[in-house]
Amino acid sequence: xxxxxxxxxxxxxxxxxxxxxxxxxxxxxxxxxxxxxxxxxxxxxxxxxxxxxxxxxxxxxxxxxxxxxxxxxxxxxxxxxxxxxxxxxxxxxxxxxxxxxxxxxxxxxxxxxxxxxxxxxxxxxxxxxxxxxxxxxxxxx
Amino acid sequence: xxxxxxxxxxxxxxxxxxxxxxxxxxxxxxxxxxxxxxxxxxxxxxxxxxxxxxxxxxxxxxxxxxxxxxxxxxxxxxxxxxxxxxxxxxxxxxxxxxxxxxxxxxxxxxxxxxxxxxxxxxxxxxxxxxx
Numbered sequence: 344x345x346x347x348x349x350x351x352x353x354x355x356x357x358x359x360x361x362x363x364x365x366x367x368x369x370x371x372x373x374x375x376x377x378x379x380x381x382x383x384x385x386x387x388x389x390x391x392x393x394x395x396x397x398x399x400x401x402x403x404x405x406x407x408x409x410x411x412x413x414x415x416x417x418x419x420x421x422x423x424x425x426x427x428x429x430x431x432x433x434x435x436x437x438x439x440x441x442x443x444x445x446x447x448x449x450x451x452x453x454x455x456x457x458x459x460x461x462x463x464x465x466x467x468x469x470x471x472x473x474x475x476x477x478x479x480x481x482x483x484x
Numbered sequence: 485x486x487x488x489x490x491x492x493x494x495x496x497x498x499x500x501x502x503x504x505x506x507x508x509x510x511x512x513x514x515x516x517x518x519x520x521x522x523x524x525x526x527x528x529x530x531x532x533x534x535x536x537x538x539x540x541x542x543x544x545x546x547x548x549x550x551x552x553x554x555x556x557x558x559x560x561x562x563x564x565x566x567x568x569x570x571x572x573x574x575x576x577x578x579x580x581x582x583x584x585x586x587x588x589x590x591x592x593x594x595x596x597x598x599x600x601x602x603x604x605x606x607x608x609x610x611x612x613x614x615x
Contacts, residue, residue, distance in 0.1 A: 417593050453610070464594070
């Protein structure tokens with residue numbers, strides 16, 4: 344694991360909850376949307392908070408795919424779960440919500456889980472089938 | 485009593501559909517990315533366009549995205565019938581467990597004691613966060 348790859352995992356953890364929070368702020372500013380006025384949703388996409396949230400969520404998906412191309416799903420999962428912690432911290436320090444003791448315990452457990460997993464190998468190497476190896480040898484003698 | 489029981493079964497069925505679809509989606513996308521290979525290397529050789537092309541031309545990737553879409557709409561459906569405080573933590577924590585099992589069974593990942601412990605911690609942590 345290189346420093347750059349840890350940065351990608353950090354972006355996976357932060358971008359989704361930050362994107363969700365942007366969407367939350369944007370939709371709270373717009374107010375409740377009724378079924379008779381669905382066009383408001385199209386207008387919402389062009390507002391800065393919603394547009395920023397969508398960009399962050401696209402960034403999350405791109406970084407999630409990148410991480411899955413060089414790490415196991417069971418390695419990346421705790422990083423995505425860390426998003427729950429980021430949401431709680433954003434709620435506490437940005438939205439000024441109160442966090443109970445049980446939530447702090449939850450934050451500690453998820454952070455500990457990420458700590459456990461990052462200590463181990465990130466990718467399970469599978470042996471290539473014999474035919475594929477032969478083809479490679481023919482192509483690259 | 486029977487109404488409560490029915491409600492419990494309905495909630496369980498809705499949560500199960502979210503979890504199953506999300507797990508299928510995650511496994512298919514992870515499998516597709518393993519099939520495609522290291523995106524960093526592809527980007528070095530073929531540029532960003534080559535990397536995007538490698539992803540969007542993969543059938544397994546699209547099946548994974550379709551399963552994720554089913555999971556998302558199942559979540560919306562469940563939220564219209566049940567409380568967010570039940571559906572969100574239950575589906576999130578169960579998905580971590582089912583993904584770990586599916587990672588071991590279908591992706592043949594090396595899920596050692598450390599990863600099982602991490603899945604358990606995430607599971608309990610999500611439930612505590614939702615309280």
